[in-house]
Amino acid sequence: MNIGEVADRSGLPPKTIRYYEDIGLVCPSRSAxxxxxxxxxxxxxxxxxGRARTLGFSIEDCRTLLGLYEDESRESAQVKAVAQEHLSxxxxxIRQLQDMRATLSELVxxxxxxxxxxxxxxxxxxxG
Amino acid sequence: MNIGEVADRSGLPPKTIRYYEDIGLVCPSRSAxxxxxxxxxxxxxxxxxGRARTLGFSIEDCRTLLGLYEDESRESAQVKAVAQEHLSxxxxxIRQLQDMRATLSELVxxxxxxxxxxxxxxxxxxxG
DNA sequence: CCTTGAGCTTCTAGTCACTGGAAGCTCTAT
DNA sequence: ATAGAGCTTCCAGTGACTAGAAGCTCAAGG
Numbered sequence: 001m002n003i004g005e006v007a008d009r010s011g012l013p014p015k016t017i018r019y020y021e022d023i024g025l026v027c028p029s030r031s032a033x034x035x036x037x038x039x040x041x042x043x044x045x046x047x048x049x050g051r052a053r054t055l056g057f058s059i060e061d062c063r064t065l066l067g068l069y070e071d072e073s074r075e076s077a078q079v080k081a082v083a084q085e086h087l088s089x090x091x092x093x094i095r096q097l098q099d100m101r102a103t104l105s106e107l108v109x110x111x112x113x114x115x116x117x118x119x120x121x122x123x124x125x126x127x128g
Numbered sequence: 129m130n131i132g133e134v135a136d137r138s139g140l141p142p143k144t145i146r147y148y149e150d151i152g153l154v155c156p157s158r159s160a161x162x163x164x165x166x167x168x169x170x171x172x173x174x175x176x177x178g179r180a181r182t183l184g185f186s187i188e189d190c191r192t193l194l195g196l197y198e199d200e201s202r203e204s205a206q207v208k209a210v211a212q213e214h215l216s217x218x219x220x221x222i223r224q225l226q227d228m229r230a231t232l233s234e235l236v237x238x239x240x241x242x243x244x245x246x247x248x249x250x251x252x253x254x255x256g
Numbered sequence: 257c258c259t260t261g262a263g264c265t266t267c268t269a270g271t272c273a274c275t276g277g278a279a280g281c282t283c284t285a286t
Numbered sequence: 287a288t289a290g291a292g293c294t295t296c297c298a299g300t301g302a303c304t305a306g307a308a309g310c311t312c313a314a315g316g
Contacts, residue, residue: 033265047255048255119208
């Protein structure tokens with residue numbers, strides 16, 4: 001398989017696939033013409049990576065997960081630990097965004113938003 | 129005021145303040161010894177920026193907001209528009225994170241997390 | 257056989273908002 | 287005189303790509 005087909009089938013852009021090779025997440029072989037030659041197993045890995053990335057795992061987490069995926073003697077506890085840590089990081093981010101959202105929506109609601117210059121949003125930002 | 133004092137009073141690290149000067153958000157004058165010399169108005173700007181950044185506004189938004197802050201003939205509608213757009217971007221992010229969270233917490237819950245290798249998390253990532 | 261266009265290659269540089277570190281100057285206190 | 291803190295500049299790195307340029311390869315049509 002050339003990179004284009006793998007891109008179509010995995011849903012990842014060719015640029016991203018090349019990048020994943022650069023950082024050692026996949027290592028396709030090469031055809032005589034220099035083109036990357038992907039096996040089915042490479043496609044599987046890339047699909048795995050795509051899914052893990054949409055769940056927000058970092059590249060380093062993905063590397064770990066891929067390692068566990070390929071390690072038949074893994075313990076599911078290891079996988080769960082990675083996922084749980086990521087889950088709590090997501091929870092932190094959500095909380096942070098909700099805090100922002102709360103303040104910001106109050107400010108937006110309190111601003112009349114017309115042609116006059118006085119504005120509670122700017123007042124808040126200015127510290128007051 | 130030297131950068132250290134401004135850093136303490138604004139809550140921003142010196143590095144960040146220098147960076148904000150680099151990109152033209154503040155332009156402190158200079159003392160004879162080459163040190164940056166901040167006025168009260170610079171401190172105000174930096175405090176404004178710090179607050180806007182904690183509300184998640186991008187640097188470019190901050191630049192716009194700072195411009196509006198200093199423009200006495202601004203219309204509050206302009207400020208409100210920037211804030212509203214940012215608010216809806218935050219809402220998008222929250223939704224995205226909540227989607228991730230939902231999937232991930234199901235997966236985590238379904239993984240027994242012991243010393244056996246079989247794992248629904250990996251199964252999901254592998255496209256199963 | 258030639259050309260056209262799509263697809264592939266590598267490489268560099270840009271994104272965003274800082275942050276770390278090195279090398280070196282200035283100031284204050286002892 | 288010296289030690290140490292604080293200031294200066296500049297370069298490089300972060301994460302995860304992404305844009306774009308220059309150039310090679312391949313398949314189809316005339």
